[in-house]
Amino acid sequence: MFGRILVNMCLATILLFTLGCGAFSSSESGMEPTKTVELEENFELSVKIEKEGLLGVEMPDPVKSGYKLTGASFDPKILGxxxxxxxxxxxxxxxxxxxxxxxxxxxxxxxKMAPISGGDAEIYKRLTVNVGKDDTFF
Known part of the structure; x- marks a missing residue:
């Protein structure tokens, strides 16, 4: 009797552990960008995205150059x-x-970025985003 309970508890623990890991490794979290732009070498770039998508923007942190990122400014009527x-x-x-x-x-x-030692903020990178349907023929 005790052996049967122990086996059932072990199987239930394995099942719950497997389901729990699957919940965290799912790509269905809704946070997967539909388009990703890397701003590594370019200072300025432009991109077009449809209204239903998510835009990911990746760039190196300028901390090695003695700067820290202070944020991003954009039009909240167009992007969130x-x-x-x-x-x-x-x-x-x-x-x-x-x-x-x-x-x-x-x-x-x-x-925007600012010197770690203190000072005024400067523009680190600029991205122009055009939101709307892709109406081009090609």
Missing amino acids: LVNYLEFDNDGQRWVQYMFKPVDDGTSDILF
Whole structure:
């Protein structure tokens, strides 16, 4: 009797553990960008995205250059910030901003940085986002 209860408890624990791990590794979390832009070498770039998508913007953190990111400015009528993430990319710290289009139109996203030692903010990167249907023929 005791053996049967122990076996059932072990099986239930394994089943719950497996289901729990599956819930966290799912790509259905809704936070997967439909388009990702890397702003590594370019200072300025432009991108077009449909209103139903999510835009991921990845760039290296300028901390090695003596700067820190201070944020991003954009038109909240066109874009909304959904997520901000810092991660390691081959030993270098990177950041990812994720934006959700709110309405059709165009907005510049200005990513800003300031010296770690103190000082005025400067523009680190600029991204022009055009939100709307892709009406081009090609």
